[in-house]
Amino acid sequence: MAEIERESMEYDVVIVGAGPSGLSAAIRLKELDPDLSVVVLEKGSEVGAHILSGAVLDPIGLKALFPDWKERGAPVSVPVKEDNFVFLGKSGSLRFPNWLMPPLMSNHGKYIVSMGNVCRWLAEQAEALGVEIFPGMACSELVWGEDGAVKGVVAGEFGRQADGTPGPNYEPGMELHGKYVFIAEGVRGSLAKQIIAKYDLSKGRDPQKYGLGMKEVWEIDPKKHREGTVTHTMGWPLNGNGGGGSFIYHAENNQIFIGFVVHLNYRNPHLFPYMEFQRFKHHPMVAELLEGGKRVAYGARAISEGGYQSIPQAAFPGGVLLGCSAGLVNVPRIKGNHNAMMSGIEAAKAAVAAIKAGRAGDVLADYDDALHAGDIARDLKKVRNVKPLWSRYGGFLATMLGGFDMWVAHLTGWNPLGTIHHDKTDAEATGKAADFPKIDYPKPDGKISFDRLTNVAFSFTNHEESQPCHLRLADPAIPVQVNLPQFAEPAQRYCPAGVYEVVDEGQDPRFVINFQNCVHCKTCDIKDPNQNITWVTPQGGDGPNYPNM
Template structure:
């Protein structure tokens, strides 16, 4: 096969991903040195199209970036006024007194936001500073220098046939070279995964852990809307079948952000995270809130939950990992955007210092030190045992033990449990189907609960069908030959978009079908497949969900 020839462009810094981390890095780079050439490449059709987050924003990152963010008109306008922590039974609830919660769990001073809209605003600020931003430009490959360092990325490749060969309208894309390359792809990014493996960045760290977060935006009856109210729940319907819980955030314009998170280390392969979310909405306190309202958007994404002990070395030859690519979510606080922004700021500082001293393409050790020893580390260290305690002891006991550990860390700076391990990754946590009962899920009613494909239509997802499938199977035989008999092929259930099906016509053998057009880019399959047989790669630029204000 003839090697593809591509034009190239040179920049000081190439940033992959126009999320809070990548945009914060771009802004701070230009603030520190306006003469730097900085480009941001975004795979979504526009900035914000692939951004999905809760979100209650701790403004510390925003304030570090722009102390005058209010005067600048940032779309951060709903302060948290009421904070609720609730344990659900099937038909009742118990509210935890706020005084019981460690101070770090207090949301007062934080804001309910659409991170998609925040990122759109950040992009405007970046462009005013001279940052070049190109949406619809998926980065499909890394470009390597002769010394083995990351030199750049390939972006904007379009028009391949389904078999991977160039089609009649093929565009090879361009190589964008940078003295440093920042990877801010979000959770389980395809390029980030490659550099983590190539440079053994996770060596000596605990395995990363993940959750699947599903979110709907609802317009509700104004009489039931309480702008600024934040509610988090645990318990029903998951109980001890899996870790997780919900969030209900009353945003502006009579909208609520309704979300449900299932930790992906669950054992029962019959568990169906999406249907747990739909069942949750029939709890009396939620059903009453939604009555008379309408769902206007849906989406899903994976969440990094491993915490401090799972953060890899974040600097590698030629670049760095930013934000969720490095796993900087504080799982106890259900927040990661502030750390993502702070990571971008720290990476910019380290890169500018290196460039001013004449360096390029080396390891930004100062950035890695800042990440593991500075404010982000302090934020993550205090809660580092919450996830492993939950995994070991279930919701009820872990809540008590984790609360004690966080209180002691808050009061003394010391975690009584030390640093607990995660033991194994989420794929390895999946048990055999024969060892667990099947779960009977009620049929969605079409009023407040919905089937997956109907909900996916509210994510405005679209993929060009003639392109190669971006969900790669290492061995196409595994889903039917191994996963189906051993695990009842859990891809049918763990995917929140109905991408995977096992189809069996009468008299024929079962077939594994991948409906990649439905993919919302959550990357759960890359994480949870028990045979670790699926690799998520980026489709062509602009494809995927088109979230409005997630």
Template sequence: MTAIEREAMEYDVVIVGAGPAGLSAAIRLKEIDPDLSVVVLEKGSEVGAHILSGAVLDPVGLNTLFPDWKSRSAPVKTAVKTDNFFILGPVGKIKLPTWLMPPLMSNHGKYIVSMGNVCRWLAEQAEALGVEIFPGMSASDLVWGDDGRVRGVIAGEFGRQSDGTPGPNYEPGMELLGKYVFLSEGVRGSLAKQVIEKFDLSEGKSPQKFGIGMKEIWEIDPAKHREGTVSHTMGWPLTKDASGGSFIYHAENNQVFLGFVVHLNYENPYLNPYMEFQRFKHHPMVASLLEGGKRVAYGARAISEGGWQSIPKVVFPGGALLGCSAGLVNVPRIKGNHNAMLSGIAAAHAAAAAIKAGRAGDELSEYETELRTGAIAKDLLPVRNVKPLWSHMGMWGSLILGGFDMWMANLTGWNPLGTLKHHSTDAAHTGVAANFQPIDYPKPDGKLSFDRLTNVAFAATNHEESQPCHLRLKDASVPIAVNLPKYAEPAQRYCPAGVYEVLDGEEGPRFQINFQNCVHCKTCDIKDPSQNITWTTPQGGDGPNYPNM
């Protein structure tokens, strides 16, 4: 087979992913030294197209990056005015008083934002400083140096046919090489996954844990809209079979950001996270808010939930992991964008200093030290036991013991429970189907609740159908030979976009992958009990096109 020849471009720093972490790194690099050459690669059709987050933004990262962000007309306008927390039952609710919550849980001083729009604004600031940003450019593989370090990435490859061979309009892409490569791909990034495995960056750490977050944007009756109101819920419709919660954020323009998170350590393979979300909207508290309104957007993405004890080593020869690629979400606060921005800023300082000293391709140990001792550590350490308690003891154990542990950390700087561990991956938690009963979900009514394919249309996702399937099976026989008899093939339920189906054929059941529907949440890569599915990047520009998620 003839080796593919590619042109190469050299930069000081190559950044994969135009999210809050990657853009913050690019901006700070150019602020430190305008002569540094910095490129940002974004697989979405435009910056922000693949950004999905709640989001209530803690502005600490933004304050660090641009103290004058308000005068720069940042799309950060809706201050939180009201903070609610509810425990839901099938028809009722209990409101927990805010004084029970440690101060770190307060959302006052925070802002309801579209992170897609925030990233679009950050990209404008970056380009004004001279950062090169290439949207529609998937980084499909790593370039390795002769010494084993990460030298760069391959990006912009187009035109492969469904069998993987180059088609008539094939474009080989380019090698973008850097003194350092920053991977800020978001949760379970395909390149970050390779790097973590190759350099054993998770050695000595707890397994990373994840949730699947689904979000809809609704335009509601202005009479019901309360701009600046933030509500979080736990409880119904989730039972002891699964845990998670919801958010309801009243944003600008009579819009409500409605989201539902299911932790992926659930055991029952018949559970369908998407249908739990649709059922949640029929709770009287939620239904009364949405009735008379209309859904205008939908999307989904995985969320890193392991916290402090699951953060891998974040540096490797030639680069660093930023933001959700490192797993920096504060689970009880339901926030990670601020830590993503702080990580990008810290990595930028380390790389700029290294380049100034004449270094290249080594480990940026200064970044690792800053992450483990600085502002990110101060944010994540006090809450580090909430997620493992939730996994081991359920919702009430997490609320009571986790609340006590957080209060003690807030008052004394000491966590009396020490550092609890996560014991296994979310995939390994999946139970055998014979031990569970199928769940009979109500049929969506088309007004408050919707079937998956109808909702996926509101993600505006699109993939060129002639390209190879980017959802790759290590063994094509496993879905039917192993997952179907043992686990009732949960891929047909855990995917929030209806990508995976088990269909009846003349020779028995067959497994079908509708990769065109994929919204790039990467749940399949995480939850498949046989770990047989690998999510890879499709060609650039494909996937969802979120307007203001």
């Protein structure tokens, strides 16, 4: 096929992703230098369509952007009033006294928010400053300069047929070039993955670790609603099968945000994260809250959990990694949005200084230094041992050890356990099916718990079916010939949207990919034991259409 010719546009800064980090970067760039040309490219159908987070927001990043954020009408209006930490048994619960928890774990002074709506508001502020924002523009390729630096991206390619060839209505998209390119794709983004590999940005760092977060929005009985209440749980139903926990946030308008996180380093390939979430809702404490209510939205996404020791070098020739692309989540606090916003602000400062000095396309070392020595590093260093402790010991013992380490770090600035390292990827952690028992999951009742396909309908996901599948198999034979006999093909279970299934036709099983269901969580790219699946972006505007996640 002949090389595709594309028109190009030049900007000072090109930003991939209209999440909290990308939008914060765009805003600070224009605040520092209104004459800069800044563009934000978003693969979702609108800003916020692909944003999913818990979320309890630490407003530090918001305050840094707009000290008058309240007067500006930011959709951040539900302060945390009650903070609960609960250990669940099968039928009972034990609440941890708040005084036992390190102060950094407190949610007072924080806000229950829909990050989708926060991002929509941030986009309005950015556009008022002159930022150009283009939703529905997936960035499918990187553009490289002659010197090997990232020069830009290809965005807005539409109309490829299922075999990858251009169809009758093919649109080649455009190249958008920048003096610097900010990658703010979120967790395990396809461009970030290429950049990290090309420049070996993870050299000398621990492997990144991940969790799968699943979330439902419910409207509940007003008599049961307690606006501003935050509850986190651990324990049942996962127990010894894996690590994770839940959140229940009482938002406004009689809504609650209820979610479940499963750490993806679980060993038993029979584990079914989605069904663990559904089973969790039948705990007496939770079922009583949901009875008489209705689920109005569902979604899922991966969460970066490696912490400080897994952050790659975040500056590369021609650009930087922001937010979850760099892995800036504070795992025990279950918060990453504040660090994402702060990373965008730091990147903007570094880029403006470089452009004013006449530089372009080089490494913004000042940004990487700020990431590893500033507020973000101070936030993450204190908690750096919590996740590896969970991985090694699980449950109650890890919670006690992690709590001790955080308490000492809070009081003295010193972690008595030093730095505990992650030893393997989540894919490598997967054990052989024959070595673990199968897990019996109760059938969803259709009232409190639901099957995957029914729930996926509440993510409002849509993909144009004639395009190429955006879930690429390096070797199409591996799912049936290797993963099925060795691991009982875990893709059937770890995917929270029912994308993968093994269809058994007599003695000839087939691996089927229903990519139309994909909610872009990236779990398959992370957890496949042979790393055989690569997630790439589908055409722009496709995927979930989250209303207020």
